[in-house]
Amino acid sequence: MSIYLDYNASAPIEPRxxxxMIDIYQNYIGNADSRTHDYGDQARNIVENARKQVASLLGITSSEVFFTSGATESNNIAIQGLEAYAKESGRNHIITSSIEHKAVLETVKAMQHRGFEVDIVDPESSGRVDAKKILEKVKDNTLLVSLMHVNNETGIIQPVQELGTALEERNVFFHVDATQSCGKLVDELRSLKYTMLSFSAHKLRGPQGIGVLVLRKKNYKYPPAKAIMYGGQQEHGIRPGxxxxxxxxxxxxxxQIAELEYQSNEKKLRSIKKKLLELLDKSGITYSCNGDQNYCLDNTLNLCLHGVSSEALMISTKRYCSLSNGSACTSKSYSPSYVLMAMNIPVENIENSIRISWGPETDLEQFQIEFTNLLNVAKRLAQ
Known part of the structure; x- marks a missing residue:
């Protein structure tokens, strides 16, 4: 079996x-909103305990945590949920970047079709969006800025700290998609100023199908995001079902596990990246890294192996390494990565680029063996 190196698509579930979850499935059968018997109380206690665990990781209050089906739904609520307020206030201008996840980009474009004014800012060649270019777009009717914390394709960390402080001063809502950073950049997230934040559990070794929307209180009031689906009043009416x-x-x-182990995990992630770059340098292959590595997450590398087709390489090395050449949400499309194109990387280099992402439990010895096998194949393909 190949070594799994596609953590940015989905991380394997943590055994603990x-x-x-198995204990809950077997022993706690109630509906958390049933208030007439102990089974409902037990289920509700589990939910509220989980809410506290999420809050503890992020350094917020548990009342600011809302459970959804994942970051895609959370992003949609954060953006679409402001529509009624936008109409009431006359603030209908949204700013985002061209390298956002499709869950943000497509939602913002849908809002544009509904009459919203939208500005989409391109990144620099480094893979980072210039915070000044975002702030230059802010005006009196600006409602929202939505920016991911870490890009899912390149691992490049975006200037959310600088933007959070500036946007708070300008009274503009700030939504951060923290799907790739939650559980990793813990200290930065705890100090970050934002209005709303999204993440999916399966990117930090939790289960698929569950995520979080954080709504930060200001003067004891939530931001004016409303539900975008109809049903019950679960999650205080933000997310029915x-x-x-x-x-x-x-x-x-x-x-909870991420909070306890993120510091030791960071050292493991960094050691794998160091080994990866050592193997590349020893291989003699001409390569370049997509994105400024001074701002890159320790578990990700978007790598161009010059003269080596990424499609041919992935097919030829399936038995060694399981990786990708872009976001899983666009994997059925073989068009060049829109993220790398926005960074003005030449199309030829994009077609020769792969994304490698790993976790703290990735075995360093196995990684060294299998990635060496991949590099040997790459050398043959480049001839």
Whole structure:
């Protein structure tokens, strides 16, 4: 079996998270919103405990945590949910970047079709969006700036700290997609100023199908985001539908583990990246890294192996390494990566680029063996 190197698409579930979920599935059968019996109380206690675990990781209050089906839904609520307020206030201008996840880009474009004014800012060649270019777009009717914390294709960390402080001073809502950073850049997230934040549990070794929308209170009031679906009043009316207790419990457990282990995990992630670059340098292959590595997450590398087709390489090395050449949400499309294109990387280089992402439990010895095998194949393909 190949070594799994596609963590940015989905990380394998943590065994302790799975054990927690199995226990809930087997022993806690109630609906968390049933208030007439002990089974409902037990389920509700699990949900509220998970809410506290998420809050503890992020350094917020548990009342600011809302469970959703994942970051895609959370992003949609954060953006679409402001529509009524925008109409009431006359603030209908949204700013985002051209390298956002499709869950943000497509939602913003849908808002544009509904009459919203939209500015989409391109990144620099470094893969980072210039915060000044975002702030230059802010005007009196600006409602929202939405920016990811870490890009899912390149691993490049965006200037959310600088933007958060500036946007708070200008009274502009700030939404951060923290899907790739949650559980990794813990200290930075805890100090970050934002209005709303999204993440999916499965990117930090929790279960698929569960995520979080954070709504930060200001002067004891939530931001004016409303539900975009109709049903019950679960999650204080923000997200209707029966709460999936085991998934929520798994999300909370993943956050608890991340809080306890993120510092030691960072060292493991960094050691793998160091080994990866050492193997590249020894291989003699001509390569370049897409994005400024001074601002790159320790578990990701977007790599161009010059003269080596990424499609041919991935097909030829499936038995060694499982990786990708872009976001999983666009994997059925073989068009060049829109993220790398926005960075003005030549199309030829984009077609020769792969994304490698790993986790703290990635075995360093196995990684060295299998990535060496991949590089040997790459050398043959480049001839």
């Amino acid at each position: 998270v799975l054990e927690c 029966t709460i999936p207790v085991a998934l929520v419990g798994g999300c909370g457990k993943a956050c």
